[in-house]
Each structure stands twice: as structure tokens, then as C-alpha cells.
Amino acid sequence: MATASITVKANHTSVKARESVTLAGHAKDAKTGTKLVLQHMHNGKWTTLHANTTVKKGGVFKLTEKLRTKGTEHLRVSTSDGKTHSPTVTVKVH
Template identity: 85%
Template sequence: MPATLRHRCVRALAAGALSAALASAGSAAALAADNAPPAVPSVTHSAPAKPMTKASITAKVNHTSVKAGESVTVAGRAKDVKPGTKLVLQHMHNGKWTTLHANTTVKKGGAYKLTGKLNTKGTEHLRVATSDGKTHSPTLTVMVH
């Protein structure tokens, strides 16, 4: 009798292991089917997609050190910015970019030039940005004394 009981236990364990293996194989196949890439419909008559380009603005300041009340001129190029787009001069004030009273528009070819007056003594962090704020130049530093 002990041999028969042992055989039944071995059979039960083997059947359980086989069932577990089959169940995990079935769920793995279902999981693989869920992770399959979706079918992409074919397009026969469409124009080639134009690559997206990111607009950018370069900027150089004419003086890196000025006296309080003096003006600085910032010039550069706006790449992939439509001619006629309004550009503004901004400075960092209390942790936020604030627009100064200096603006211009982008010329044909992307060139621009604007002049702004700096009244506050200390280090001024400036940038040129589109009026919508989506594109801006790297930060420029000017010492005002």
C-alpha cells in the first residue's frame, strides 16, 4: 500500500506541474500577442513628411559691462522664425523672465537688432524671446555698475 500511495502522490505532483507549465505557456502566448505591434495601414498617395525643425535664436550683446541707465544693443539671428515675428528683450527679475521696453521684428533672412536700457545696478541676465515665449536665446550676462 505505501508504494501505491507514493505513486499517487508522484502522479498528482506531476499532473500539477504539467498543468502549471501549460497554464503559464498559454498566458505567455497571450501576453506576447498583446505586445505585438499594431498593424500600420499602408499609405499609397501622400506627400513625403517634412521634418520638423526647431526654431532657435542667437544673441550677442555689444557691451558686457555698462553704467546704470546706459543702453545695450543685442543682435543676432532667428533661425526658422518667420520674418515679421516680434522679438522682445527680457531680463531675470525675482526668478522670472520679465519683458523690458525693447522689441523688434525679425527681418528677412532672420537678422534682428534691439536696444534696451539697464537701470538696476548688479548682474543682469538677459535673453531675446519671441513675443509668444516659445523660442528664446541663451542667457547673456551684463554687469551694470
């Protein structure tokens, strides 16, 4: 079986605090219905945020999260089992 991989892009690289950012991408070789979660780097660890979605037909997905903390957010999309995750996306919150 091929190894799944996730690619993702944010609709904004800079947002105001409490504004939403949408991450969309493609989960290659992931089954339709696979649960995906949004994570951010917090105190040196990847922490799961509230946003989650499932992989749609064709491997596509989209999820939205409101970013509340000012600063630089390092985000990634991960399978709920944590075995596969996307490269890090950086969003500045001001």
C-alpha cells in the same frame, strides 16, 4: 517644420547704469516679421522689458535697452509667444 532657435550677442558686457546695451543676433527658422521681446531675470522669473523688434529678412534682428539697475543683468531674447528664446546673456551694470 524646423524648430526655431535664437542666437544673440550683446555689444557690451559691462555698462554704466542708464547706458544702453544693444543685442543683435539671428533667429533661425523664424518667419520675417516675427515679434521678438527682450526679457531679464527678475526675482527668479523672466520678465519682459520694453525693447522689442521684429525678425528681418535673413533672420537677423537688433534691439536696444537702457539698463537702469546696478548689478548683474541676465538677459535673453524671446519670441512674443514665449515658445522660443535665446541663451542667457550676462551684462554687468555699474
